[in-house]
Amino acid sequence: MEALITTNPDPILWVKNAVCGLGPYRTDLVETYWQWEQDPGLLVGYGRQAPESLEARTEGMAAQQLGSNIRFSIYDLTNHEKPVLAGVSTLLPDDSVRTAEFEIMLAPEARGRGLGATATKLTLDYAFHVSNLRMVWLKVLAPNKPAVRAYEGAGFRHAGVLRESGYWLGQVCDEVYMDALARDFDGPSAITPVPNLPTHP
Numbered sequence: 001m002e003a004l005i006t007t008n009p010d011p012i013l014w015v016k017n018a019v020c021g022l023g024p025y026r027t028d029l030v031e032t033y034w035q036w037e038q039d040p041g042l043l044v045g046y047g048r049q050a051p052e053s054l055e056a057r058t059e060g061m062a063a064q065q066l067g068s069n070i071r072f073s074i075y076d077l078t079n080h081e082k083p084v085l086a087g088v089s090t091l092l093p094d095d096s097v098r099t100a101e102f103e104i105m106l107a108p109e110a111r112g113r114g115l116g117a118t119a120t121k122l123t124l125d126y127a128f129h130v131s132n133l134r135m136v137w138l139k140v141l142a143p144n145k146p147a148v149r150a151y152e153g154a155g156f157r158h159a160g161v162l163r164e165s166g167y168w169l170g171q172v173c174d175e176v177y178m179d180a181l182a183r184d185f186d187g188p189s190a191i192t193p194v195p196n197l198p199t200h201p
Contacts, residue, residue, distance in 0.1 A: 011082075011083050013083065018077065019077060019114075022126065023072065025071035031054060033061075034058075045141065047166045047167055069091065072126075073088060074104075076115055078113075078115075086110035087115075089102070089103070093133065099133060100127060100131075102127075103138070104119065116150045117153040117154045124180055137159065142166075
């Protein structure tokens with residue numbers, strides 16, 4: 001199935017760098033998100049075992065939009081006249097302890113070019129400097145070495161292993177836990193300092 005790359009003449013970008021930008025998670029793009037989520041490579045990478053219907057995904061998105069999770073559309077800003085929709089990044093916060101779980105999904109065409117690591121670091125920048133989170137964590141299947149390297153490049157560190165908790169291509173595998181702390185974020189930041197930050201007299 002060919003994935004749809006949807007462009008917008010004037011997409012909203014809340015934060016960006018030279019490589020990518022983060023904008024709002026949009027209900028009008030549900031079919032594009034859904035098509036990406038059914039890609040076999042993504043299903044394997046996330047340890048999922050079955051595709052989802054568009055109807056179920058549409059209903060699920062309505063619930064997501066009402067929740068407290070922080071979701072971004074990722075736009076590729078390289079070698080294009082206009083920003084090109086390339087993925088989704090998500091923060092699932094636990095407000096009681098100021099932490100969040102991180103998830104990312106890239107379109108098949110956007111993988112393998114370093115965009116994932118850059119979008120991950122940009123999401124951490126937002127998490128630490130706008131959402132005021134102190135720690136962000138994730139879990140990844142151990143055989144997914146490219147994802148592990150991308151997360152390491154974005155600033156995540158290994159925090160532990162959950163043994164034999166997942167499947168990779170039909171075989172039992174471990175899950176790796178990784179975390180990133182606000183105090184370890186070494187930038188460069190696209191948010192601080194904010195040039196037009198309001199000041200008080």
